[in-house]
Amino acid sequence: AQSVTQPDIHITVSEGASLELRCNYSYGATPYLFWYVQSPGQGLQLLLKYFSGDTLVQGIKGFEAEFKRSQSSFNLRKPSVHWSDAAEYFCAVDLSSNTGKLIFGQGTTLQVKP
Amino acid sequence: DAGVTQSPTHLIKTRGQHVTLRCSPISGHKSVSWYQQVLGQGPQFIFQYYEKEERGRGNFPDRFSARQFPNYSSELNVNALLLGDSALYLCASSLIGGNEQFFGPGTRLTVL
Numbered sequence: 001a002q003s004v005t006q007p008d009i010h011i012t013v014s015e016g017a018s019l020e021l022r023c024n025y026s027y028g029a030t031p032y033l034f035w036y037v038q039s040p041g042q043g044l045q046l047l048l049k050y051f052s053g054d055t056l057v058q059g060i061k062g063f064e065a066e067f068k069r070s071q072s073s074f075n076l077r078k079p080s081v082h083w084s085d086a087a088e089y090f091c092a093v094d095l096s097s098n099t100g101k102l103i104f105g106q107g108t109t110l111q112v113k114p
Numbered sequence: 115d116a117g118v119t120q121s122p123t124h125l126i127k128t129r130g131q132h133v134t135l136r137c138s139p140i141s142g143h144k145s146v147s148w149y150q151q152v153l154g155q156g157p158q159f160i161f162q163y164y165e166k167e168e169r170g171r172g173n174f175p176d177r178f179s180a181r182q183f184p185n186y187s188s189e190l191n192v193n194a195l196l197l198g199d200s201a202l203y204l205c206a207s208s209l210i211g212g213n214e215q216f217f218g219p220g221t222r223l224t225v226l
Contacts, residue, residue, distance in 0.1 A: 004156075034214075036217075041222075042219060042220075043118075043204055043217040043218050043219040043220050044157070044204065044206075044217040045217070046214065046215075046216070049214060090156050090157070092156075100145055100147045100162035100164065100169060100170055100206075100208065100215065101147070101159045101162060101170045101172070102147075102149075102157070102159060102206075102215065103159070104156030104157050104158070105156050106154075106155055106156050107155070107156050
């Protein structure tokens with residue numbers, strides 16, 4: 001069955017340090033890939049997406065992600081974390097352009113130390 | 115432009131009751147999807163509607179139903195509520211059936 005795995009349930013980094021959140025998917029073909037962020041009590045905000053082309057994609061708030069087909073991964077990175085980045089991060093895949101069905105990972109909670 | 119709006123923000127119901135949640139998509143968006151997010155988990159897909167027709171359904175019982183209106187707004191209905199239905203219900207809209215979806219703030223449903 002198709003699935004999305006975020007191996008790290010909780011990550012703590014110091015403010016100003018670099019960040020990498022991992023995401024692996026299980027699917028035969030290359031799906032559409034997304035990273036969303038959710039602040040407490042809020043809905044989901046799209047950080048970035050990958051459909052095709054350049055495997056390094058830039059998003060909002062200084063985030064980027066790299067698609068690696070050989071590893072079925074789509075890891076999210078940020079060079080320098082800010083305290084306001086503390087939130088829950090979800091990786092998601094869409095297996096078809098027309099299903100509207102996003103499959104989400106279980107999320108990674110990011111805590112930022114001052 | 116307004117984003118996706120959902121109502122109500124919070125809702126408390128008791129077991130066995132029925133609930134209706136509402137969603138208004140971004141202007142111009144014709145597709146609406148519904149997700150259930152249980153505390154501590156990622157959202158799970160419930161339904162997708164496009165041009166007022168159901169285009170996708172997740173692994174949810176028949177107690178869950180939805181519809182989309184001519185103005186592309188949508189309702190999610192849940193009958194015979196169970197304690198396990200307590201969750202944040204998220205609505206997302208997109209221009210067409212898939213691709214980039216924009217989420218609303220959600221409706222927090224508590225079933226007692």
